[in-house]
Amino acid sequence: MLMGGYHIAIVGATGAAGSELLRVLERRNFPVATLRPIGSPRSVGKSVRFCGESIAVEKLGHGSFEKIDVAFFSAGSDVSREHVPIACQSNAIAIDKSSAFRMDPHVPLVIPEINAQDLRLHRGIIANPNCTTTVMLMALYPLHTVFHVRRLFAATYQAVSGSGTRGVEELTRQTKEMGAANSSGPGSTPPATRSPEATFFPHPIAFNLLPHIDSFLESGYTKEEAKMQDEARKIMHSPALRVSATCVRVPVYRAHSVAVTAEFQRPLSVEQAREILSKAPGLELVDEPHRNRYPMPLTVAGKDNCQVGRLRLDCAFENGLSFWVAGDQLLKGAALNAVQIAELL
Numbered sequence: 001m002l003m004g005g006y007h008i009a010i011v012g013a014t015g016a017a018g019s020e021l022l023r024v025l026e027r028r029n030f031p032v033a034t035l036r037p038i039g040s041p042r043s044v045g046k047s048v049r050f051c052g053e054s055i056a057v058e059k060l061g062h063g064s065f066e067k068i069d070v071a072f073f074s075a076g077s078d079v080s081r082e083h084v085p086i087a088c089q090s091n092a093i094a095i096d097k098s099s100a101f102r103m104d105p106h107v108p109l110v111i112p113e114i115n116a117q118d119l120r121l122h123r124g125i126i127a128n129p130n131c132t133t134t135v136m137l138m139a140l141y142p143l144h145t146v147f148h149v150r151r152l153f154a155a156t157y158q159a160v161s162g163s164g165t166r167g168v169e170e171l172t173r174q175t176k177e178m179g180a181a182n183s184s185g186p187g188s189t190p191p192a193t194r195s196p197e198a199t200f201f202p203h204p205i206a207f208n209l210l211p212h213i214d215s216f217l218e219s220g221y222t223k224e225e226a227k228m229q230d231e232a233r234k235i236m237h238s239p240a241l242r243v244s245a246t247c248v249r250v251p252v253y254r255a256h257s258v259a260v261t262a263e264f265q266r267p268l269s270v271e272q273a274r275e276i277l278s279k280a281p282g283l284e285l286v287d288e289p290h291r292n293r294y295p296m297p298l299t300v301a302g303k304d305n306c307q308v309g310r311l312r313l314d315c316a317f318e319n320g321l322s323f324w325v326a327g328d329q330l331l332k333g334a335a336l337n338a339v340q341i342a343e344l345l
Contacts, residue, residue, distance in 0.1 A: 005033035006342075009068045009092070011083065012075030013037030013048050013057060016165055017097055020335035021072055022050055028339060038064050040075070065090035070342050073097060074334070088124035093345060095126050095338045102127040102231060109234050112340040113281045114141045119344055126341055131333025132156050132224070132247065133231045136258045138332065139308040139325040141236060142280040143273060147264035147319070151242035154228065157250045157257040158213060159297060162329050166200045171251055174198075174206035205251050213247040222247060255297035256333065257326040263317045270311050273321055277308050282332065287311050295326035303328055304336055 008025070012018040014037070025032060037048045039057040047054045058064065060079070065071055065087040073080045073087075073096040080100040087094045101107040108118035109127045111134055119126065129137075136154060143149065160167035174196040198204050202212065214223035229243035278285040286295050287309035295307035306327030314320030327333060 005031035006069040007034045007036070007067055008032050009036040009038055009065060009071040009087075011038045011060060011064075011071065011073045011079065014039050014043045014046055015074055016161055016168075017074040017330060017334045018072075019048070020330045021074060021338060022048055024331070024335045024339045026051055028343070030339060030342065036064070036068065062086060065092045068092040070095065070345070072338055072342075074338075084125055093122070093124055093126070095128060095341050097128045097334055097338060099130065099227065100127075101125055102129065102227075103234065109231060110341055111137060111141075111235055111337060112344055113138065115235055115237070116344055119341065126345075128334065128338050128341070129231050129235060130224070130227045131162060131329035132158060132256050132258065133228050133235070134333045134337060135256050135306055135325055135327035135329065136228065136260060137232060137235060138280070138283050138306040138327060139277060139323060140232075140260065140262060142276050142283070143262070143264070143268070143321065144236060144238070146272075146276060147266045147268045149238070149241060150263050150265055152244075152260055152262040154243065154245040154261075155259045156213075156228075156245065156247045157252070157259075157297075158247060159252040159254050159256055159329065160205060160249065161254050162256060162333075163200070163249070167205070167249075168253060170198070170200045171205050171253065174204050175251070178206050201249065205249060207251060209251075210249040211246060213249055221245070252297045254301040254328060254330065255326055256329040257295065257297060257324065259322070259324055261314050261317070261320060261322045263314075264319045264321065267319050268321060270313060270321075273311050273323075277311075282306060283308055285309065295324055297326055300326045300328050302331070304331055306332055 037057045038060050043057045044059045046057045071087040071092045071094045077098040077100040080096050080098040084094045102109050107125045160171045177196040224247040225245040228245045233241050284305045284307045286307045294309040308325045310324035314322045
C-alpha cells in the first residue's frame with residue numbers, strides 16, 4: 001500500500017466540496033492508487049476528472065468501502081451518520097466534513113496546524129471542523145499559545161458557496177434579475193423596492209445580508225454560531241473559552257471572513273501580535289491599512305493560506321485585540337484541511 005499509494009473513496013464527489021477535494025488531491029500529489037467517486041442516485045452516470053482520467057461516479061451503498069484505505073465524506077450529516085460506521089467496519093479511515101461526529105468525545109476534531117497530535121486518538125473517524133471556525137482559529141490559535149484567550153466576539157461574513165451550489169446559483173440569478181431591473185429605463189420602479197424571488201435562502205441574497213445561517217436555537221443563537229464556540233473549545237482544548245458569534249451570509253461567491261475581538265489573560269501589543277502571526281503556519285499577515293492592504297475574499301479565494309490583518313488593540317477590553325481574518329472555506333475550511341489530515345495519517 002505504501003509503495004503503490006492508497007485506495008481512496010470520496011462520498012459527495014460531484015458537489016462543491018467534493019470537486020475541490022479532487023483538485024487538492026491531484027495538486028498535492030497525494031499517493032492515490034485507486035479513486036472511487038461516490039454520489040447520490042442522481043449523480044450516478046456522471047463522471048469526475050482526476051489526473052487526466054474520467055472516472056464514473058458510483059452509487060453509495062454497503063459495498064462502497066471494500067478495500068478502501070481512506071474515505072472522505074462531503075455529503076452532509078445524514079449521509080455521514082449512516083455510512084461512516086459502514087466505512088469503518090470495512091477498515092477504512094473516515095475523514096468527515098459534516099458536523100455529525102465533531103462533538104463526539106471519541107472523535108478527534110482536527111486542524112493540522114493546531115492540534116495534529118489529536119489524530120493519534122482516532123478510532124477510525126476524524127472530523128473536519130466547521131469552515132468558519134477553521135478560518136477564525138488559524139489566526140486566533142497562534143495568539144492563544146502565547147497570551148491565552150479568555151473570551152471572544154466574532155462576526156462572520158460567509159460566502160454563498162458555503163451553502164453549496166444552489167446558493168451560488170441563487171446569487172447569480174438574483175444579481176442578473178436586479179441588474180436587468182436597474183437598467184429598465186426612466187420611470188421604472190427603483191431596484192431597491194424590487195425583491196427577486198428567494199427559492200433557497202429565506203430572503204434575497206443579492207445586494208443583501210442575511211444574519212441567519214443554519215437554524216435558530218432557543219438561546220437566540222443559530223446552530224452555526226453555537227458550532228463556533230463548541231468546536232473552538234474542543235480544538236484548542238480550552239473548555240472555559242467563551243465565544244459569542246453572529247454569523248452572516250453575504251453576497252460573495254467564495255471565501256469567508258471573520259471580524260474578531262479577543263480578550264486575553266496576558267497583556268499584548270500589536271507589534272507582538274504581528275510578530276507571532278507573521279510566523280504562523282498556513283497564515284499570511286496582510287496588515288498595511290494605510291496602503292489599503294488587508295485581507296479580502298477576492299485575495300484569498302483559491303489560495304491555501306488564510307490571511308489576517310486590521311490588527312489593533314481593542315478599545316473596549318483590557319488585554320484585547322481586534323483583527324480581521326479571511327480564508328477560502330472550500331480549501332482550508334474543507335478540502336485542503338481534509339487532505340492535510342490524510343497526509344498526516
